[in-house]
Amino acid sequence: MRHFNHFRVGNKNVKRLYLDGEVLWAGTYGGAVRHDPRDGSVRLYDTQAGLLSNGIFHVGHIDLGSGGRRLALGTYGGGLALLMDEAERPSRWRTYNVPEGLGDAFVYDFLQTRDGDLWIATWSGVNRIRASRLDDRRAWGLHTVDSTAGGLPNDWVYGLAEGPDGTLWLATEGGLAAFRDGRWQHWRHADGLGAPYERVRGSLASSVDPASVSQHHARQKAEMGLSEVKDAYNPNYIVSLAVDRVGVVWAGTWGAGLSRFDGRTWRHLTVADGLPGNHVFMLQLDPAGVLWIGTDQGLARMTPAGTGGAAGQDRFDVLTTHDGLYGNAVFSMATGPDGSRWVGSYGGVARLQLQAGG
Numbered sequence: 001m002r003h004f005n006h007f008r009v010g011n012k013n014v015k016r017l018y019l020d021g022e023v024l025w026a027g028t029y030g031g032a033v034r035h036d037p038r039d040g041s042v043r044l045y046d047t048q049a050g051l052l053s054n055g056i057f058h059v060g061h062i063d064l065g066s067g068g069r070r071l072a073l074g075t076y077g078g079g080l081a082l083l084m085d086e087a088e089r090p091s092r093w094r095t096y097n098v099p100e101g102l103g104d105a106f107v108y109d110f111l112q113t114r115d116g117d118l119w120i121a122t123w124s125g126v127n128r129i130r131a132s133r134l135d136d137r138r139a140w141g142l143h144t145v146d147s148t149a150g151g152l153p154n155d156w157v158y159g160l161a162e163g164p165d166g167t168l169w170l171a172t173e174g175g176l177a178a179f180r181d182g183r184w185q186h187w188r189h190a191d192g193l194g195a196p197y198e199r200v201r202g203s204l205a206s207s208v209d210p211a212s213v214s215q216h217h218a219r220q221k222a223e224m225g226l227s228e229v230k231d232a233y234n235p236n237y238i239v240s241l242a243v244d245r246v247g248v249v250w251a252g253t254w255g256a257g258l259s260r261f262d263g264r265t266w267r268h269l270t271v272a273d274g275l276p277g278n279h280v281f282m283l284q285l286d287p288a289g290v291l292w293i294g295t296d297q298g299l300a301r302m303t304p305a306g307t308g309g310a311a312g313q314d315r316f317d318v319l320t321t322h323d324g325l326y327g328n329a330v331f332s333m334a335t336g337p338d339g340s341r342w343v344g345s346y347g348g349v350a351r352l353q354l355q356a357g358g
Contacts, residue, residue, distance in 0.1 A: 014331055015029070016059050016331075031045055032045040063112060074120070080110065081093045113168060127140060153175040157171070158173065189236050193259050197256075205279075220237070221234055238252065248260060255279055282294030292341070298328050325345060326346075326350040331346075
């Protein structure tokens with residue numbers, strides 16, 4: 001059995017969901033929404049509350065050591081914002097932007113690695129702040145295509161994940177990158193990333209190709225030899241990223257399905273294999289290690305082949321608006337301490353509570 005309930009955020013994409021205990025934070029194009037389901041309270045943090053931008057790409061906490069543990073927002077054009085005092089009106093924020101060393105003001109993701117460093121994904125490379133010393137300019141570094149001699153395949157960095165061996169994995173618009181032991185390595189479609197166009201042609205539900213409305217995206221496709229492909233398809237464009245307990249990398253692409261990489265070989269999963277959509281916007285590994293996949297056509301829970309007696313091929317249990325999702329384009333997800341799943345789409349969030357047999 002499954003049970004859903006919803007809350008609305010207006011005409012905005014819910015780009016990120018983050019649970020701080022039982023309190024849910026939703027990053028939207030209209031600010032960050034703090035929702036406490038215990039009392040139903042909702043509070044909006046936007047430019048009127050002290051932020052420099054209403055577009056929120058990422059929400060999480062950063063441990064600053066003696067500086068405390070701070071809620072942080074990665075914003076669209078407003079840098080990295082740390083909540084310093086929630087009680088003040090407006091709330092007091094500490095913003096880190098280009099003058100402090102940030103690659104640019106567009107922060108899509110951030111991650112504290114086990115060695116204590118803070119990595120920040122921007123659209124002009126990836127920052128590394130040694131020991132997370134945000135207020136020490138000497139601790140800041142920026143890695144770009146140029147500074148890594150092409151090891152980072154593209155300066156538009158969308159996602160970060162740390163593997164069990166300490167490898168840092170990076171999702172970019174030009175391929176997958178890895179940083180380990182001071183060395184960079186990358187993989188593109190020519191190396192195995194993303195399903196070939198012939199495999200997904202005819203099953204691409206998204207009708208608008210970003211390359212038709214953006215010079216940047218058009219240039220990216222041209223550089224990859226895809227100018228003749230007018231569909232919303234770019235196998236090098238990684239939108240979502242996850243690394244599982246054994247170090248397998250999962251990369252969600254723009255129209256080329258889900259790619260699995262074990263460090264040696266690639267495998268592709270698409271609509272033909274049971275995914276609801278070939279545009280993979282979100283990947284989350286829940287506390288049990290189950291992979292959840294948010295696509296442009298619904299949410300899928302993956303059961304790998306050979307699990308629980310299943311044989312043959314991977315199985316995908318798919319949920320859509322017909323099952324209770326707020327919207328079929330699934331951009332974000334968070335798993336609660338009670339096992340419930342919060343799922344973010346355009347306009348709202350659905351809370352999915354799985355019951356016995358569900």
